Amino acid sequence: MxxxxxxxxxxxxxxxxxxxxxxxxxxxxxxxxxxxxxxxxxxxxxxxxxxxxxxxxxKPLSATRWESRIEALKPLRFQIGEVYNALLSIYENQDIDNLIRDESSGLLNCIKQFKFLCSIVVWYKILNCINPISKLMQTKDFDQASALDLLKNCKKFFKDLRSDKSFNESLIAAGELAAEIDIEANFESTIPRHRIRRKKNIFPYESRDKPIEDPKEKYKI
Structure with missing residues (x-):
């Protein structure tokens, strides 16, 4: 083997x-x-x-690219606690190479960010929408009518994904992941390394754009 x-x-x-x-x-x-x-x-x-x-x-080695991405993301979406514990056990194991332990620490820091958990939820939804279309259009003689229906549904999905309702649903799902690894379900407010560059007004009637300071609204946009 x-x-x-x-x-x-x-x-x-x-x-x-x-x-x-x-x-x-x-x-x-x-x-x-x-x-x-x-x-x-x-x-x-x-x-x-x-x-x-x-x-x-x-899984077979012939799995499609999009399906492979879904399978790679699935443990983070549905087994985040087990992934977190595995990385933590590696980090705490003094017998493991320090470079590997440092990599585990970096991954743990990413997982513990609520915006990262939200991204997992949203990205998994997107891949699940795209995957059926991708698989259908890779078949030798796919039905065009079925493909068009899937594309229309996908277009509607992306439109709905930007709605407040979908955003709040993603926050709830991400909150469940946060509870599983015992972190707070809120967007961290971090200080940027550099000042926000303001857009120069070309015309006198233009107003200055105010930078978005709320981490939640910034992530949503």
Whole structure:
């Protein structure tokens, strides 16, 4: 199995030394720490640390690009607590390389931002809207009428996505993710590194644009 994984990485043009983690199901031939897949790969690259994935589902290598993005985002959308705990356990493990622990700390800092959680919710909605159209239009003889219906629905989706109702729904969903990792569901007010550059008025009747100071409104726009 180790040889198959390495061969597939080579076929995809990926360098084994660039790996910073491994995740498999709980099969003993995969997760074992002696002469098993994760152990053999770690012997080849000490930074390929193992993270157990009890709910991992293997997907065909031929998955479409959009579907692959959805699958990559799904753990953050629906298993944020498990992802957070895994990163935290890596950060707190003194036996792990400091560079890896620093990377885990940076990821934890991102996850703990409420605006990041909101972006996860919104982005997942967008991908779920685009994915059916993408899959349909990649078929050999797709039905144009069905494609047009999906495109119309997608157009309506993006229009509704900018509404106050949709925004508030996303805030509620993001709030549930925030509660799962025990952070406050509010937008952080941060001090910008540089002053906001004001737009120069060309005509005398133009008024100055006031910078948006409310973090929530700034994110919404």
């Amino acid at each position: 180790t040889e198959i994984i390495i061969e597939e990485l080579t076929n995809m043009g990926l360098n084994l030394q660039d790996i910073r983690g491994q995740g498999y199901d709980n099969g003993s031939n995969m997760k074992g720490d002696k002469a098993r897949v994760q152990s053999r790969i770690k012997n080849l690259n000490s930074r390929a640390f193992y993270v157990p994935c009890s709910k991992l589902t293997l």
